[in-house]
Amino acid sequence: MEHSPVKSLEKTQQTVINGLSVDVEDWFQVGAFENVIDRDDWDDLSLRVEDNVLRILDMFAEAEVKATFFTLGWVAQRHGSLMRRIVDAGHELASHGYDHARVFNFDRQEFGQDIAKAQKILEDASGVKITGYRAPSFSIDQRTPWAYEELAAQGYRYSSSVAPIAHDHYGWREAPRFAFSPLRGSDLVEIPVTTAILGGKRVAAGGGGFFRVLPYAFSRWAIRQVNREENRPAVFYFHPWEIDPDQPRVPGAPIKSRLRHYTGLKQMSAKLRGLIGEFAWGRMDEVAEREALLAHATSDEWGE
Numbered sequence: 001m002e003h004s005p006v007k008s009l010e011k012t013q014q015t016v017i018n019g020l021s022v023d024v025e026d027w028f029q030v031g032a033f034e035n036v037i038d039r040d041d042w043d044d045l046s047l048r049v050e051d052n053v054l055r056i057l058d059m060f061a062e063a064e065v066k067a068t069f070f071t072l073g074w075v076a077q078r079h080g081s082l083m084r085r086i087v088d089a090g091h092e093l094a095s096h097g098y099d100h101a102r103v104f105n106f107d108r109q110e111f112g113q114d115i116a117k118a119q120k121i122l123e124d125a126s127g128v129k130i131t132g133y134r135a136p137s138f139s140i141d142q143r144t145p146w147a148y149e150e151l152a153a154q155g156y157r158y159s160s161s162v163a164p165i166a167h168d169h170y171g172w173r174e175a176p177r178f179a180f181s182p183l184r185g186s187d188l189v190e191i192p193v194t195t196a197i198l199g200g201k202r203v204a205a206g207g208g209g210f211f212r213v214l215p216y217a218f219s220r221w222a223i224r225q226v227n228r229e230e231n232r233p234a235v236f237y238f239h240p241w242e243i244d245p246d247q248p249r250v251p252g253a254p255i256k257s258r259l260r261h262y263t264g265l266k267q268m269s270a271k272l273r274g275l276i277g278e279f280a281w282g283r284m285d286e287v288a289e290r291e292a293l294l295a296h297a298t299s300d301e302w303g304e
């Protein structure tokens with residue numbers, strides 16, 4: 001049987017491997033609740049992250065995909081054996097900072113201490129070297145020019161810490177949409193979370209609340225556009241608490257935060273399975289390696 005040109009083209013384009021990532025934090029550690037739940041009370045709350053990550057590991061094993069788990073040092077400190085299970089299953093373990101403090105609230109020295117602390121805990125728990133970083137709440141932006149210097153100085157190979165979009169809590173709207181080299185003379189590469197272009201505007205398409213709240217058809221359209229028309233990998237993320245409809249409800253949180261946090265939790269697992277089955281996915285360090293070559297070209301255009 002002969003293949004039509006359309007079919008073989010489709011096949012080639014399907015070989016774009018997208019980055020699949022999980023931001024490993026518990027239900028009470030999200031940015032939306034930081035003014036309602038005090039860090040000092042975290043140890044009194046029920047920990048659900050381990051069970052949820054185990055369910056994610058099963059889901060990934062079933063679908064035969066590998067991913068990156070950007071994990072808080074705070075979580076790794078309490079769940080050392082879980083870190084080893086993530087690594088033993090063939091996934092990448094990477095850093096999400098120590099306790100979800102945003103980068104733009106640190107000065108350079110504090111940021112350096114935070115990433116060093118998280119890295120040591122993660123490495124001691126897992127026995128592997130940590131070379132990837134994702135800032136809590138995508139909090140690397142124009143206010144933190146020193147963040148990349150600090151990451152490079154501490155041996156990180158890549159960061160996936162920028163949302164190149166305007167959002168109410170975060171976003172660096174002038175940043176490139178795809179991988180770029182943030183530092184001259186360094187191999188460090190930044191791989192922003194995915195956006196798509198809709199009506200000439202950048203729209204968030206890499207996960208989080210958008211994925212849960214909007215119909216799956218939107219995410220499918222966006223990732224197809226990025227893979228097929230732009231021929232680049234998408235970077236998608238979700239959290240363990242997003243597949244946990246039975247998590248405790250946080251009273252006193254603003255209505256907007258509650259809507260964003262609790263909508264679509266029941267449908268999330270099925271939606272994720274659909275997404276994982278429909279596209280090709282892999283670890284972020286592997287995406288970073290492939291994207292590094294293109295990153296230099298982007299940064300030259302961007303920098304001048």
Ligand SMILES: [Zn+2]
Nearest residue numbers: 023025136137
């Ligand atoms: Zn996070």
